[in-house]
Amino acid sequence: MADEVKLPADSFEPLDKSKHLDSEKIAAPNLTFMQDAWRRLKKNKSAIIAMIILIIFFVLAFGSAFFSPHNPNAVNPQLANLPPKWPGVNINGLNGTLVQAGSRVNAYQAAGAGAGVHYWLGTDYLGRDMLSRILFGTRISLTVAIVATAVDLLIGVTFGLFSGWKGGWVDNFMQRVIEIIMSIPTLVVVVLLILILKPGMSSITLAIAFSSWTTMARLIRAQTLELKEQEYVLAAKTLGESSIKIAFKHLLPNLSSIIIIQTMFTIPSAIFFEAFLSFVGIGISAPQASLGTLLNDGQKNFQFLPYQMWYPAIVLSVIMIAFNIFADGLRDAFDPQTKG
């Protein structure tokens, strides 16, 4: 029985509160939102793998000057159309041999290349090293995509934030503007822009940014409409905070998750769009390479030398898939709907 529990003599003295008891203690560690999101992201294995793949590609592409074994633009007509040759490896497809007219031929010997000469991914129709071209091409594709996305972000966020915050007829007007822009076929806009600005990296970048900012703008506007009714924004107003300060202090930080996620989805679209434009010939021009131009070049020889198209295509696909998976993982990490 409870009454018979044996207890030390001084048990029933009143407790001296001042000593140890904190009635407002918080035991959990102090995490910022980003730290918390990172913790959640780490649990998502596929997102982390995608992230690592992307990091590898970025390092290789932007360090292409380091990693390229050859000059990507150096033309060697006598060494044209050589298949990949990996030193010491003797698997068909990687040993410098081709099937020509039914029989396997050592293409390197046939072209008169020296013993120490090898191309990891083969050469194209002008004798240029595929690996180097792919590295440089990836760099260009990524650069265009990222800059375009950055411009897209800037225009889209500002437009959407302003439209959502102002509300009323300003919002109405700005949304109609977006609708008009969206109703014009993208390709038409891009072609017109390139005609005016002349083809080149900057015009492509602008064209891509111009055609995709509307999505970001709409997303940001929707979220702003919701955020501006939140009580902490009202509290900032009652404290006399100016609209600009509210936008930077209260709205943007809470919009950041959406911005980051949307950016991660926009980049692969931009990469693909650039590739598409270059593929159809109105994008990057020779001798510069981008993944799209490489695909275009490779397409000419696809029947007999498929590797010339496969390798750029694989690189393009892997990058896009990785971005999408990573963005998906980010979205789950930023959105703490699921507990634990």
Add this chain to the structure above:
Amino acid sequence: MQSKETILKVNHLKINFNTYAGTVKAIRDVSFDLKKGETLAIVGESGSGKTVTTRSIMGLLANNAVVEGGTIQFHDKDVLKMSQKQLEGLRGAKIAQIFQDPMTSLDPTMRIGRQIAEPLMIHKGVKKDKAMAQALEMMKLVGITDAENRINDYPHQFSGGMRQRIVIAIALINYPEILIADEPTTALDVTIQAQILNLMRELQDKISTSIIFITHDLGVVAGMADRVAVMYAGKIVEYGTVDEIFYNPKHPYTWGLLSSMPTLDTDSGELASIPGTPPDLLDPPKGDAFAARNPYALKIDTEQEPPFFKVSDTHYAATWLLHPDAPKVTPPDQIIQRQAKFAAMQKEAKQQHKIEEEEEQQ
């Protein structure tokens, strides 16, 4: 007062949650039972564990929950050991639950007649037209006006109070043995709340369902409950009949809860409130979890958790103040007034009992 059959027995339930910050000991040893036809109110602050307890009865715990120990006996079967299939057979049929927010409890894309009839069709295999007819009857029973015409309406066409009635209809259509009501009126206006509580009382009589009523509002408890269990930091600290808890409370936490509610004749002096915040269950304090906020704390409260001390056959409280060696303390004024009332009620009951005995002898 004939003794009623016990239909649910929760024994020494212990549940932990694995979170990134560590293990949260949400339920630290909870035992109670529920008798047929009665209303048991579980009272406590947010985080005391009342919702987790009811979730475990329905087998609806989150993925990161680990049952460390204990059993939940429903008619001699342990719910914690049941398979998904068995649990699905229980839910909506023998044990039903209604929640706080009628907006999110109803499917916005399904007509309400269908939503009410669904549990019948699923659990009892009743054919659609028969089920819809019964649904209509249920709608009238819960007081939905113009039921014949409204049976094909969607939830958004009803007010908050009406929606809660629909939720109740869905829960009760299979005449469940236990109805778990988790803060069902907290989100409603006070006039609507009164109507819904009246409705629940009437229906309980008609259907003889037992109700587990979770709330932090002691006024609602006073009007609904037969017995009350007070929870704090994952444990039950006091339980008894509603009169015992309200007029003869023994645990300082119960004293604090009762003193912090103004009654209609509270004057404008200071309202007694419990300082501080409930402890973080990631790191429950040693001894009595309430000690940090307890103005009557004793030294032993930081060393050993108090066991249950008996106050009467139906009333137990887990506080060292009830130990025979503990000093006598003066409870807050409001509690003293209540205890005076209790003494008067006891006296009256004794006299009444005496009169009845004498009458019987004649």
Add this chain to the structure above:
Amino acid sequence: MELDNAKKVLEVSHLKQYFNVGKRDEVRAVDDISFDIYEGETFGLVGESGSGKTTTGRAIIHLYRPTSGSIKFYGQEIIGMKDKKKMQQFRRDMQMIFQDPYASLNPRMKVKDIVAEGIDINHLAKNDADRSKQVADLLATVGLNRDHASRYPHEFSGGQRQRIGIARALAVQPKFIIADEPISALDVSIQAQVVNLLKKLQRERKLTFLFIAHDLSMVKYISDRIGVLHYGRMLEVGTSDEVYNHPLHDYTRSLLSAVPVPDPEYERTRTQIKYDPKYEDGSKKRELVEIVPHHYVQCSQDEIPMYQERAKSMGLSVKEPG
């Protein structure tokens, strides 16, 4: 409370706030209400959902632009105020505490920055050290620890978050605070904590409060005078004792009868009075009339005798017209 000589802090006259004016879904959230608040008192504004109480509060603090009417704060008209300096002073003198502890604090900001926002806007701190000290003092005033300043809102409980919101409002040294249902989202035991804190602050800092609530029991405890709102109209105004013990309007009576009390015996016998809105139909012009000294009821001229009878039957002395 010597009402006849007290200074008026707030004068609301014929305030109307309509949304979607003229369209099919026009909402008359606040439909011609008038009341005054005196210095040092707490005025409780009570109403159920849809009564317009939150809208009234937000209109007074200049978050909404009223459709018509006048709001005077210390004699100055608030509606349409253009002067920037005066606006800034207004934003210091009048502050608000919000209802939802989970939405009233920016989840991405540290508590320190949340509390200091008003200090930063008004340049009330000399330097960083002064700012930190002010924040620490404010946190201590509301019963929180110093080290809570570097934490984020999601780490706190509802009651603690409300206290952070109070600290934020106090930072600019206001004279008048609108508390918009500050305790509705809290557990009952924590409600008492917050209410006690507000009362203490009122005493120590000589504040005036507009306390908006739907919970009648707590409102009576904290308010000096009470106004009852229903569907955007003010139905009854009086001291809290008067309104509670001698309710004159049918709606007030029905509202009071629905409040649950933590007393089982009382609850067993309590019956709710059902409300018949016949005295609220739009057929007659009704306004607040002083039936008993300092106790007003919304009624039409021909309903006055009826209310006077009610008052007399409760033992009150009626104010004779004229």
